Amino acid sequence: MPKALRVAVIGCGYFASFHLNAWRKLADVEIAAVCDLDEAKARAAAQKYGAARWFTDAACMLREARPDFVDIVTTMPSHRGLVSLCAADGLPVIVQKPFAPTYADCLAMVEACRVAGVPLMVHENFRFQPPLRRVREVLDTGVIGTPLWARISFRTGQDVKAPQPYLYDEERFIILDLGVHVFDVARFFLGEVDTVYARHRRIDPRIRGEDMATAMLGHANGATSIVDFTYESRKLPDLASQTLVSIEGTMGAVELGPDFRLAITSNGKLAVENSSKPLPIWRPPVHPAQDSVYHTQAHWLDSLRQGREPETSGRDNLRTFAIVEAAYESAASGQAVRPAQ
Numbered sequence: 082m083p084k085a086l087r088v089a090v091i092g093c094g095y096f097a098s099f100h101l102n103a104w105r106k107l108a109d110v111e112i113a114a115v116c117d118l119d120e121a122k123a124r125a126a127a128q129k130y131g132a133a134r135w136f137t138d139a140a141c142m143l144r145e146a147r148p149d150f151v152d153i154v155t156t157m158p159s160h161r162g163l164v165s166l167c168a169a170d171g172l173p174v175i176v177q178k179p180f181a182p183t184y185a186d187c188l189a190m191v192e193a194c195r196v197a198g199v200p201l202m203v204h205e206n207f208r209f210q211p212p213l214r215r216v217r218e219v220l221d222t223g224v225i226g227t228p229l230w231a232r233i234s235f236r237t238g239q240d241v242k243a244p245q246p247y248l249y250d251e252e253r254f255i256i257l258d259l260g261v262h263v264f265d266v267a268r269f270f271l272g273e274v275d276t277v278y279a280r281h282r283r284i285d286p287r288i289r290g291e292d293m294a295t296a297m298l299g300h301a302n303g304a305t306s307i308v309d310f311t312y313e314s315r316k317l318p319d320l321a322s323q324t325l326v327s328i329e330g331t332m333g334a335v336e337l338g339p340d341f342r343l344a345i346t347s348n349g350k351l352a353v354e355n356s357s358k359p360l361p362i363w364r365p366p367v368h369p370a371q372d373s374v375y376h377t378q379a380h381w382l383d384s385l386r387q388g389r390e391p392e393t394s395g396r397d398n399l400r401t402f403a404i405v406e407a408a409y410e411s412a413a414s415g416q417a418v419r420p421a422q
């Protein structure tokens with residue numbers, strides 16, 4: 082039996098409930114402590130999710146609760162300070178996306194953890210959604226041959242700003258908040274990106290940033306992908322948190338359509354399956370993004386126990402973040418941009 086790992090969670094707001102629910106369900110991990118600047122939130126989370134202790138000061142929690150690792154579920158302006166705190170204490174750390182407001186902050190966190198010799202993972206959960214893992218599996222079998230072209234799409238009109246009101250004030254909104262997930266999925270399927278051409282616009286006049294964007298990515302292996310995402314789609318049925326994928330290769334195609342219908346074409350033959358594998362741990366409706374939180378955290382635990390670098394380590398996430406920066410630069414200049422390497 083592996084020893085149970087003790088997690089300390091920083092941030093007990095909207096999205097932390099998914100993390101805490103998943104930590105509670107995962108085997109061999111216990112919630113040692115939770116922390117929020119808001120005492121009422123910290124106390125309520127400890128009570129609801131069975132944390133032994135609660136705190137309002139992260140440094141104090143790390144000193145007193147002595148966890149095995151830390152899960153940061155605060156919004157991005159606090160990430161650099163909190164990750165540095167964990168690195169200074171020699172504690173492995175998993176931190177929510179977006180990694181940070183700037184690429185320089187991301188680099189600083191990666192460097193702080195490298196110097197301290199502690200593992201760092203970004204909670205980049207989309208690629209851990211079971212239907213997207215299944216697409217990756219299909220690619221790995223080689224049945225569609227070499228991927229040449231893809232479209233990856235996330236379009237909804239769901240009100241994401243109601244539970245996350247801070248999104249109204251983000252100067253850089255949808256590319257950084259949502260595009261970062263979809264770009265990571267593009268890397269997951271087609272590999273590294275060497276050119277980005279993007280356009281974006283603001284539809285909801287109440288926000289500061291942009292809420293609709295499309296990018297064309299040139300992958301280093303010669304493939305091209307179209308990546309599009311919006312929170313202002315009026316199309317019905319609204320597919321809410323579903324990511325749609327279409328990939329064509331030299332021998333066939335794989336398409337993840339609405340409601341997780343997976344169509345695989347290989348050598349002129351079509352096979353169709355349902356790729357949905359919902360976990361029974363959430364209140365209905367089952368949500369693929371919520372499922373992926375569990376799988377992301379399971380991957381982190383596994384990597385920590387095996388001493389392996391996680392798929393979406395801080396170092397790896399620099400490449401996804403560089404695509405975000407390139408997309409903003411491209412949208413501003415009207416030119417294709419090479420992401421930082």
Ligand SMILES: NC(=O)c1ccc[n+]([C@@H]2O[C@H](COP(=O)([O-])OP(=O)(O)OC[C@H]3O[C@@H](n4cnc5c(N)ncnc54)[C@H](O)[C@@H]3O)[C@@H](O)[C@H]2O)c1
Pocket residue numbers: 091092093094095096097116117118119122137138139154155156157159163177178179204206244245247258370
């Ligand atoms: N991966 C996903 O699918 C997904 C979905 C939604 C949100 N998120 C991300 O999750 C993160 C948190 O979002 P949220 O909506 O839960 O935000 P939130 O504002 O509801 O919660 C954040 C909490 O962190 C606390 N906090 C901030 N700084 C702190 C500090 N130094 N010490 C202790 N507590 C501190 C705040 O008081 C707040 O309660 C964001 O980065 C967001 O982008 C990810």
